[in-house]
Each structure stands twice: as C-alpha cells, then as structure tokens.
Amino acid sequence: MPDRLGAPLEAPIVGTLALIGVGLIGSSIAHVARRQNLAARIVATAQSEATRKRVKELGLADEVAPSPGEAVRDADLIILCAPVGANTGIAAEIGPHLQQGAIVSDVGSVKGAVIAAVAPHLPPGMHFVPAHPVAGTEQSGPDAGFATLFLHRWCILTPPEGTEAAAIDKVRAFWTGAGSNVEVMTASHHDLVLAITSHVPHLIAYNIVGTAADLEEVTQAEVIKFSAGGFRDFTRIAASDPTMWRDVFLHNRDAALEMLGRFNEDLAALQRMIRWGDGEGLFNLFTRTRAIRRSIIAEGQETAAPDFGRHAEDELD
Amino acid sequence: MPDRLGAPLEAPIVGTLALIGVGLIGSSIAHVARRQNLAARIVATAQSEATRKRVKELGLADEVAPSPGEAVRDADLIILCAPVGANTGIAAEIGPHLQQGAIVSDVGSVKGAVIAAVAPHLPPGMHFVPAHPVAGTEQSGPDAGFATLFLHRWCILTPPEGTEAAAIDKVRAFWTGAGSNVEVMTASHHDLVLAITSHVPHLIAYNIVGTAADLEEVTQAEVIKFSAGGFRDFTRIAASDPTMWRDVFLHNRDAALEMLGRFNEDLAALQRMIRWGDGEGLFNLFTRTRAIRRSIIAEGQETAAPDFGRHAEDELD
Numbered sequence: 191m192p193d194r195l196g197a198p199l200e201a202p203i204v205g206t207l208a209l210i211g212v213g214l215i216g217s218s219i220a221h222v223a224r225r226q227n228l229a230a231r232i233v234a235t236a237q238s239e240a241t242r243k244r245v246k247e248l249g250l251a252d253e254v255a256p257s258p259g260e261a262v263r264d265a266d267l268i269i270l271c272a273p274v275g276a277n278t279g280i281a282a283e284i285g286p287h288l289q290q291g292a293i294v295s296d297v298g299s300v301k302g303a304v305i306a307a308v309a310p311h312l313p314p315g316m317h318f319v320p321a322h323p324v325a326g327t328e329q330s331g332p333d334a335g336f337a338t339l340f341l342h343r344w345c346i347l348t349p350p351e352g353t354e355a356a357a358i359d360k361v362r363a364f365w366t367g368a369g370s371n372v373e374v375m376t377a378s379h380h381d382l383v384l385a386i387t388s389h390v391p392h393l394i395a396y397n398i399v400g401t402a403a404d405l406e407e408v409t410q411a412e413v414i415k416f417s418a419g420g421f422r423d424f425t426r427i428a429a430s431d432p433t434m435w436r437d438v439f440l441h442n443r444d445a446a447l448e449m450l451g452r453f454n455e456d457l458a459a460l461q462r463m464i465r466w467g468d469g470e471g472l473f474n475l476f477t478r479t480r481a482i483r484r485s486i487i488a489e490g491q492e493t494a495a496p497d498f499g500r501h502a503e504d505e506l507d
Numbered sequence: 508m509p510d511r512l513g514a515p516l517e518a519p520i521v522g523t524l525a526l527i528g529v530g531l532i533g534s535s536i537a538h539v540a541r542r543q544n545l546a547a548r549i550v551a552t553a554q555s556e557a558t559r560k561r562v563k564e565l566g567l568a569d570e571v572a573p574s575p576g577e578a579v580r581d582a583d584l585i586i587l588c589a590p591v592g593a594n595t596g597i598a599a600e601i602g603p604h605l606q607q608g609a610i611v612s613d614v615g616s617v618k619g620a621v622i623a624a625v626a627p628h629l630p631p632g633m634h635f636v637p638a639h640p641v642a643g644t645e646q647s648g649p650d651a652g653f654a655t656l657f658l659h660r661w662c663i664l665t666p667p668e669g670t671e672a673a674a675i676d677k678v679r680a681f682w683t684g685a686g687s688n689v690e691v692m693t694a695s696h697h698d699l700v701l702a703i704t705s706h707v708p709h710l711i712a713y714n715i716v717g718t719a720a721d722l723e724e725v726t727q728a729e730v731i732k733f734s735a736g737g738f739r740d741f742t743r744i745a746a747s748d749p750t751m752w753r754d755v756f757l758h759n760r761d762a763a764l765e766m767l768g769r770f771n772e773d774l775a776a777l778q779r780m781i782r783w784g785d786g787e788g789l790f791n792l793f794t795r796t797r798a799i800r801r802s803i804i805a806e807g808q809e810t811a812a813p814d815f816g817r818h819a820e821d822e823l824d
Contacts, residue, residue: 299736324736327813328800338818343735373732383725386718388736393777394711395737399796401703401766401773408700414802415690418660419616419641419705420712420744422809425800427737432793439781439789449718450778454771456718460710461767464756472756476749479716483645483742485731492739496644498815501655 195341195369198227203363208265209234210258210280211272212245213431214326215297217335219269220250222368225337235261236332237272244332259287267364269321270296270308275437277304281311293317293357299384299434301348301377303441309350317357322346322380323370324388330431341369342490348377385445389438390453393446395427396435512658512686515544520680525582526551527575527597528589529562530748531643532614534652536586537567539685542654552578553649554589561649576604584681586638587613587625592754594621598628610634610674616701616751618665618694620758626667634674639663639697640687641705647748658686659807665694702762706755707770710763712744713752 207229209216216234223229234251235258236242246254255261262268262284270277277296288294294312298304301320312318325343327334345365349358362372375383402413402421413421439446463471486492493499524546526533533551540546551568552575553559563571572578579585579601587594594613605611611629615621618637629635642660644651662682666675679689692700719730719738730738756763780788803809810816 324733329813344732383729386725387730387733387738391737391741396793396796397774397777399799400792401770408703412700413704414806415661416641416704417803417808420708421704422803423740424708428796429800432790435793436786436789440784440786443781453718457714460714464760467757469753469757473749473753475717476713476752479713479745482716483746486734486739489731491734493817496646500810
C-alpha cells in the first residue's frame with residue numbers, strides 16, 4: 191500500500207470549498223484539498239479571532255471569512271468542522287446564506303444527533319451528506335493538520351434517506367481524492383460502530399489516566415516514570431481535544447452507554463477470573479485478542495512496527 | 508537525551524551471565540550485554556528445544572545449556588527471564604547447582620510473589636536481587652529482542668531486607684550499563700505501582716478487544732476497518748504474550764483487584780455523567796488528563812510525535 195498521496199487531480203471536484211472550523215480535521219482538509227487540487231478555492235472561518243488569524247498566517251485558505259454566514263455565500267461544498275455541539279447554531283446561521291444546490295457536509299464523530307441538529311435548518315434545494323473521516327491524532331488546533339491524515343483511512347457517509355445520488359457522489363469523490371476509502375451506512379449503525387471502535391476506547395483511556403492521577407499510595411512521579419509498562423499508550427488518547435470529546439458523549443449517549451455496559455459485563459467476568467485464579471480463562475481471552483491486531487495490520491489500518499516503532503535506533507546489532 | 512547506547516564498557520561487570528528463558532526480555536538482555544560488554548560470557552537456556560535451537564541460530568549466547576541446572580553452574584549472575592509462574596520450579600532446579608556467592612536476579616513484572624517463590628530455594632551464601640525492567644513491546648520470543656529495549660527505561664530493584672549492598676550494586680551496574688535508570692523500592696510497593704501503570708492497563712485493553720470481538724450488531728470487519736478511531740491503540744497491548752500476562756494476574760491478584768476497583772468506581776461516575784448529560788464534569792476530566800502525557804514526554808518516557816509518529820510521509824506541505 192503506497193504511503194504517499196498520488197498526483198493532484200487535473201480538475202478540482204468542487205469550485206469553492208468552505209470550511210467552518212479549522213482545528214486538526216479542518217486544517218488537514220485544507221492541506222489535502224490544496225495539495226490534491228480538490229477545490230478551486232478555499233474559504234475558511236473559525237469561531238475565535240485568534241484561530242482566524244492563525245489560519246491566515248498559515249495560508250490555509252484563499253480567504254478567511256469573519257463568520258459562517260459570510261464563508262458559505264459562494265460555496266459549492268461546505269464542511270462543518272467544529273465540535274459536534276456547535277453544529278445547531280452554525281446550521282441556523284448558514285441556512286439563509288447558502289447558494290442554491292450547495293452541498294453541506296460535516297466531519298462529526300456522531301451522526302444521528304448531527305442530522306437531527308443540522309437538517310431542519312437547511313432550506314429546500316440544498317443537499318446534506320453527513321460524513322465522518324475516521325482519522326485523527328491527539329493534537330488539536332489549526333497547526334496540527336497535515337495532508338496525509340486521511341490517507342488509507344475510512345470515511346463513513348451517512349446520507350439521510352432521499353439524499354440525491356449526485357450529491358453523495360461528489361462528497362465521495364472529495365474523500366477519495368483525499369486518499370480515503372469511503373463507506374456508506376445509516377447514521378444509527380455508524381453511531382453504534384464508532385461507540386465501540388472509538389468512543390468507549392476514549393472513555394476508558396480518559397478514565398484510567400484520571401484514576402492514576404488521583405491515587406494516594408502511588409505518586410504522580412511514579413506513574414510518569416513507570417508508564418512504559420503500558421499506561422503511556424492510554425495517555426495519548428486521553429490527550430485528545432476535551433471539547434470535541436465532551437460533545438461526542440453528550441450526543442451519542444445511548445450507543446456509548448450500551449457499549450460501555452458490554453465492556454463492564456466483560457470486565458466483571460475478568461475480575462472474577464483474577465479473584466478465583468482462573469488461569470485458563472485468562473489465557474484464553476489473552477490469546478483470542480491477538481488475532482484482531484493481526485487483521486488490523488493486514489488491512490493497512492495500523493503499523494506492524496513493534497511498540498509503534500518507538501525505538502529510533504537500528505534494532506539489530 | 509541521546510537515543511543511542513554509549514560506548515561499550517572497558518571491563519565487563521560480570522564474568523558469566525546465565526539467562527534462564529530467552530523471550531523478548533531475555534534476548535534483549537543478550538543483545539545489550541554483548542554490545543555493551545556487560546558480561547564476559549553468556550550462557551542461555553530455554554524450556555523448549557525449539558527455542559534453544561533458535562537461540563543458537565541467532566548467536567545470542569556463547570553457550571546454550573540443555574537445562575537451568577547446567578546453565579548456572581559457572582554463572583556469577585543468573586537472570587530468570589521465564590514467565591513469573593515458572594520461577595518456583597526453576598529456583599528449585601538451580602538451587603543445588605549455584606556456585607558460592609552467585610547473584611540470582613529476575614525480570615518479572617510481579618515481585619512479591621516471585622520473592623516468595625524463589626527465595627526459599629536459594630542456599631545460604633547466595634544473593635537474591637529481584638529486578639523488573641519496565642520496558643517491552645507486544646512481540647515475544649527470541650527473535651523479538653533488541654539492544655535498545657531498556658534504553659532510558661526504568662529498572663526497579665526490590666531486594667529483600669538484609670540483601671548485601673555489594674550484590675545490589677552489581678545488579679544496579681548491570682542495568683545502568685544496559686542504558687536504564689535504576690530505582691529501589693519494596694516489593695509490595697512495586698506491585699501496587701505496576702498494577703496501575705501496567706497490569707490494569709493491560710487488563711482493560713484485553714477486555715475491550717474481547718468485547719469488540721463478541722459483538723453481534725457490529726461485525727469484526729467493521730471493528731477492523733474503523734479501528735483508527737482509537738481502538739487500534741488498545742490492540743497493541745492486547746497482543747502481548749498470553750502466558751506472561753496470565754501469570755501476572757495470578758501472582759499480583761490483590762494489587763490488581765485493588766486498582767481495578769478504583770478504575771471501576773471512577774468509570775461508574777463517568778457513566779453517570781454521560782447518562783445525565785453532565786458536560787462540565789466530562790470536560791473537566793478530559794482536560795485534567797492532558798497534563799500527565801506532557802510530563803511523560805518531558806521525562807523522556809514517550810515520543811512526542813503525534814499519533815506515535817504513524818504518519819510516515821513528511822507532514823508539512
């Protein structure tokens with residue numbers, strides 16, 4: 191699997207692309223849209239003056255608009271890249287300014303709640319194609335983006351029933367142009383799948399880092415020193431953007447609680463195995479889980495380098 | 508902080524080093540002992556004929572002995588590198604063959620149980636300095652080792668009361684020579700510290716990977732495809748050696764259950780915040796956990812590269 195983006199497109203997929211919000215995802219879209227010629231022109235806006243200023247300094251857009259309403263005026267494709275909780279307000283604000291036939295999309299990690307929040311604000315004649323690029327790092331803000339963030343990652347589209355095929359195709363082409371694989375599913379299935387592959391993993395990572403921080407018998411300095419025993423892997427995920435993740439749990443409550451319930455049941459069974467010294471039960475689970483990682487590596491979704499390739503030096507002596 | 512081992516020692520720290528068990532840790536010790544001249548001679552043994560054969564092929568030792576008893580005969584320092592559960596049997600076997608003044612050490616992730624298992628089998632005049640290098644990867648076996656595994660990692664020594672200072676100093680010098688920082692603490696404190704920085708993180712990683720494997724509403728293929736949302740980080744830890752980890756939980760039961768209890772309490776509170784839509788509570792926890800990662804990176808225990816540096820291509824365009 192090539193680890194580089196291919197040649198830029200000969201003709202852009204959209205005329206004007208508007209990015210509402212320029213954090214890790216928004217800035218990465220700007221980078222890849224530029225490099226791959228996915229849009230003829232990029233307009234961006236962000237809530238804070240500081241971010242808008244930084245977007246200008248970084249040259250991420252052809253134009254930085256002062257508000258969402260002004261950003262979308264001439265846009266063919268509008269991608270909402272703010273935290274999920276901000277979408278209702280943004281949709282209400284941009285609705286009256288959209289040009290006829292515009293396609294609105296987003297990048298939210300939750301889809302059912304986003305559709306409920308955004309769709310009512312879009313006038314007839316507009317298209318809504320919700321999207322979720324399953325990619326990210328623990329960094330946030332306009333400086334965190336890079337063009338290859340979406341390369342070989344999956345982007346899930348969850349168009350509501352009745353969405354025009356041409357609009358779906360355009361959003362699909364955009365993400366394919368960014369290097370992603372695209373899959374279409376319902377919003378409710380998306381929310382269940384992501385609850386287990388993303389939301390609950392984040393929750394338990396945040397949780398164990400919090401537990402470790404609150405201990406009295408073990409000092410913070412000890413937790414930090416001896417983190418290479420496994421703990422440090424969790425701190426990466428637990429360093430993700432707090433606003434984004436608060437919104438994810440507030441807006442995907444039911445699926446997150448359902449998957450968390452499964453996790454808790456299974457953990458109780460494991461706890462019981464430890465208490466009663468059931469070595470066979472522990473060994474069986476610990477063996478079974480290896481296969482999934484092998485598949486993830488085989489599918490190109492993960493590095494095969496031991497310890498994530500943390501060891502810089504040549505490992506063979 | 509240099510990411511390479513320094514120059515080899517002019518004179519070795521020990522004459523003959525015996526390694527009992529040659530998995531990831533044992534083979535890494537062999538590599539670094541060779542490269543840094545930590546031992547004049549290395550004798551190794553392993554339980555299975557296949558592993559002993561592989562150790563010979565890889566040239567990891569000067570001599571491959573057919574049994575622990577024969578491996579320790581001329582050894583000045585013996586390091587037990589088998590899974591924790593095998594130590595009682597090995598200690599009983601080597602006891603009668605140790606030469607006077609020999610130092611026995613180990614690399615187990617659990618210390619209280621190892622001391623209880625090994626100490627009674629060592630004749631008077633021998634020294635026992637239990638050690639735990641807090642380092643590893645998800646790979647196992649004699650092919651998995653490399654010389655820089657212990658570089659900048661911590662090695663914890665837990666000598667029982669009354670252990671001779673000269674023996675402790677020798678083991679300390681050995682690990683310092685391997686590039687590690689060394690700390691001394693009691694076995695019971697070690698077991699508590701590692702329960703939170705290593706054992707519980709492994710348990711919850713194994714657990715969530717198991718939960719995801721058992722779902723009916725979400726297919727295995729979907730879990731694999733969309734694992735980049737966070738799940739894949741957990742699969743690395745959940746691919747660790749099953750025998751080793753079974754033994755850890757069987758031999759550090761009380762501390763693991765204590766820390767797991769704390770984790771569960773905290774998770775119940777988080778679950779409640781989600782159910783009742785307590786955005787402020789979620790945001791506060793998610794903010795607090797970022798600081799720990801910054802400290803781990805500042806202390807040189809983790810890479811600062813976003814997403815563990817998974818993105819191979821130049822990230823600036």
